[in-house]
Amino acid sequence: MSNTAFSVLGLFDSSQQLMEAIPSVKAKVSARLNAYTPYPVHGIGKALGLRKSPVGGMVFVMGLIGALSAMAFELWTAGIDYPLVTAGKPYLSWQSFVPIMFEVTVLFACFTSGLGMLFLLNRLPFFRHPMLRSKSMPFVTRDKFALAVEAEGQALDVDAAAAALRAAGAQMIEVVEQPAPLAPVSPNFLMRVFSVIGISCLVAGCLTYWGVKLFPVTIPMVHMLDQPRLDPQQENSYFGDGFGMRMPVAGTVARIPLPYAVKSQNDASALGNPLPRTESVLKQGRQAYDTVCAVCHGLLANGEPSLTSAYGAKPANLVAEKIRNYSDGMIHFVIMNGKNAMPSYASDLTQDERWAVVHYLRALQRALNAKDTDIPKESRK
Amino acid sequence: MNERHATTTLSAGTAVGLAGVLATGFVAGWERFWINWIFWFLFVLTIGLGCLFIVALEHVVSARWSVPLRRVPERLSSLAILMAPALLLALLSLPVLYPWTRPEAHADPVIAGKAGWLNVPFFAARAVACVGLWAISYRILVSGSVRQDQERNPRFNVRVRRFAPVFLVIFGITITVVAFDWISSLEPAWYSDVFGVYIFAGTFLAGLAASTLAVLYLMAKGKLPGVQADHVYNLGGFLFAFTVFWAYIGFAQYLLMWYANMPEEVFWYKERLQGGWGLLVLALAVFHFFVPFLVLIPRIAKSEPKRLARIAVVVLLAHWLDLYWMVFPVLGQGPVFGWPELSFALFFIPGSLLWFRHMMSRGAAMPVGDPILREGLEFRL
């Protein structure tokens, strides 16, 4: 009996001989049998009493997980988190998510199969197995078939095993010893390992920093920022005065009625509101007001916007009596020229929008200064 | 049940069915009659053609394992010849079901433009040509094989190995013609160039399922001595693979039409996804893909006769559903299944089974004259 032997190997010339040897050796020896072959031999699993491989089940489960998680991820991102209208398709367009779902399923399934087999089931990489240092290993990977009686941690009856193998027709018997115990790790070695890890981290960090921060702004990556086009205020030697930006040609006619001849607020009353007071105009006015005016004057035009604290000046209460008594033209004048701290909004609103805002303001003024007679008779208490 | 009993039952069913079939035209209307006629002859024809394709394919790749089983698809392919008169009779349905036969339809420039292809004389000529080519191919592929049982002449193998690739070409063209002429031109404005491939996929799968079912039935009766689980496993594998193929083609066609959303194409799908048809499509996806796919994934499932037989039945039913879903919407109603459909089912299904039993009884159940038979029986995975 040997406490140091890991296994006893017998080499056979062909898979046929190996298969015939297994039952006879199994009968004589109580330890576990294993076979080492250059390629998978049909029927050897059954002969050695090996269980069927669970790879199939693992793959099915992971494939299913892949499919469901991919579809869920796509539905969430394209349907809920960042819905984009693409080709008029509904947000939860599952049909278009099928191809990626399929690919992710394949990815999960194949990697489970391949890496699960290697890492989990076969527990490879493993470089310290005694078989790798045996004399028989080169024969096995070449063309011989080894039947091994393995100790599995107990004492092994080497002679009995060798006799059984010889009786079964093995060409060469080898006793494979247990591996020598690992030497304790020296502090020097540990220092070297940690310094290598440390330096690698440092290098990786620097590369990442450079990659993410600096690389996109090095040439030629910045070429899209610096394009051969005319930017505003850029000089241009094509023109005599060197200016890139040019004035409109003399005699150019404005496309919309721009000139506003009114000089003062008092004269402004001469201009009346050219737009009718229809629902669509009021809607337009509301949209323009909410976009441009409500920031300072508030959604209800009562001078209570959400930004009061940020400004020193207090925006006017447009539904107060003073503004209610302004004529349409006077309100329009203020929009065109500004008043006190308010700048001109002539360039922010088109002519139609300005007059529509005036209409809307009137509606707000009426609404915030409602009289009892405004309530329909039926609803009055 | 014993043979005589079975024959009587099947004959009774066929007779009852025939009565119902004849009544349908007069009672339920000729449109209903002809749509059923088209649908059912296509169902049985595709099974027969699928089997003929299987036979030719086996010859082209010089498959060994399938030789013991080859007589079954050979006999089943006679269903295609049986359906030849049905197809020719169906030419009478053209004015009833096919809009392009009516002069009013030619007011639409799209249909008028196709008149060079979609006109009754050319259509009929194509139908006759297809039937003729199938008959010739059947004679060479199947009658020759049956004759070999007696003559034991290996020259048949040489001859058929040369003809089989030619038949594959013939098959490709004729199945495309069947698909475009009989199914697609029910709605002549529609077009899809993968349609021929789609019908081929369903046809091949139907042939596989029918052959598998027949093989398993004959094995259970002891009529195929020497055929092992290894052979059955291959049948299961093919059933699995081509279920996936059919689903791939079907989904690809749908995805492309859904995505581009062109009115001239997508109306065909719109009709077939609304209301009751939508539920039917769901059933189609489940029974034509998900059920066979999931059930046939495990290795053992593919060689277990009971499970495989059940799945083969499911696949045949699903093929039925596929054709039904393609053809019946032209009636303009939801899915209908009343006594006319039942009568046609009673006529065609027992009728085909009777025919198959009769054909099988005319000779050996295996190609006993084929020199490769012994090697085929010795096939192990």
Next chain:
Amino acid sequence: MNSEAVASTNELIPEILRHPPVLDGVVTPDGLDDQVLSTVERKPPRAWFIAFTCTGIAMLTGLGLMGYTAAMGIGVWGNNIPVAWAFDITNFVFWIGIGHAGTLISAILLLFRARWRNSISRFAEAMTIFAVMVAGLFPLLHVGRPWLGFWLLPYPNQRGIWPNFRSPLIWDVFAVSTYFSVSLLFWYLGLVPDLASLRDRTRSSVRKFIYSVLSVGWRGSAFHWIHFERAYLIIAGIATGLVLSVHSVVSFDFAVSLVPGWHMTIFPPYFVTGAIFAGFAMVVMAMVVVRTTMNLNHIITMYHLEVMNKIILTCSCLMGYAYLLEGWTAWYSMNKFVHHAFWAYIAGTYAWAGWLTIACNVLVPQLFWVRRFRRSYPVMLLVAFGVTVGMWFERFVIIVSSLHQDYMPSAWHLYKPTYVDIGILLGSFGLFFTLVLLFARVLPVIATSETKAALPGAQPRHAGGSYE
């Protein structure tokens, strides 16, 4: 397959019907090892260095021009509006297609238990990986700012956006990267036992270390083989579906659009068939070279080449069917824009390319109906080269011809490639063949362990099922 039974029944079958032997002469496992693994251990012959220099120059030119493109922008290519995709996507689709033969040979034929696959599967898989590597450069390059390519991947970011999963271009990203990873994994797993052989044969300690690490301590234990075989077969099964899906997803790039001539539902199976077609042509050309230069005639036999040529013939007929259907459906659709697109294919500016495609893809391979031609090097190489050219031009015709004249005549514009386009195309071939040459020298070109397992006498008699 029980080989002794085959031998006895073979005698009863007339000569002409007998299953031809897959390998010539007597091949033994150790002979196989010596033949195949020794090329890895020897110094390469002079011919290899000459070939490597040529391909290396082509590769460096191509890479240099790619760098030039990245620096200067897509303007150095001939792309314009409306022909926004030209050589870039043509090359991408072409190279992905070349990869498909490898997966078909190694995966699909494994499922069919076709014994003849063993001699060529390793090489074909390697070609797949290299082809996909070359192909992947093009989508990355054609976006203009390849350094931002990572934007295509779904990672949480400060911009608050996700890639557009509805777009077939993103489907491509997933399909091609999955295809590459799975092919690499499959190839590597198959290599593990062979690397173990190399580890045990080598006398150089540096090589031993490298091979040990790469073979992850493989020792051929039956406990391991059982899981290995299962995992390998499962990946092969799944890879079959993957092959169908990858080129279908590539075809979706075109088929989901409205461009006349692109929106044809037959594109998915048509592209897959075309891919297998082009891939096999490349494998045949490579195998002819390997046979003649690496003294492996008895392992890669004329039988292998003949079967591959039959597959090429089949694909050629299928391509003919597809062209026929496309043309007929184009007429049948009664869509005047589609009519115009097909008129352009056959009589427009690029009609010469269309006819070249049909001649190379459908007509020339018909030579393979004749058995003598299937077994003749000159005819084989002519057909394979013709198919390669034909398939490249087919992609070119689909992309450029459809784009240059679509709906609005005011947007019509011709396309002319620049020297950068052509240089990058040649460079891609250079890159591919450089990688192939390196592979042939560094790793065993034949899957020795798989081939050993299928030799006559390799498996025990009366073994039912597999190793289970």
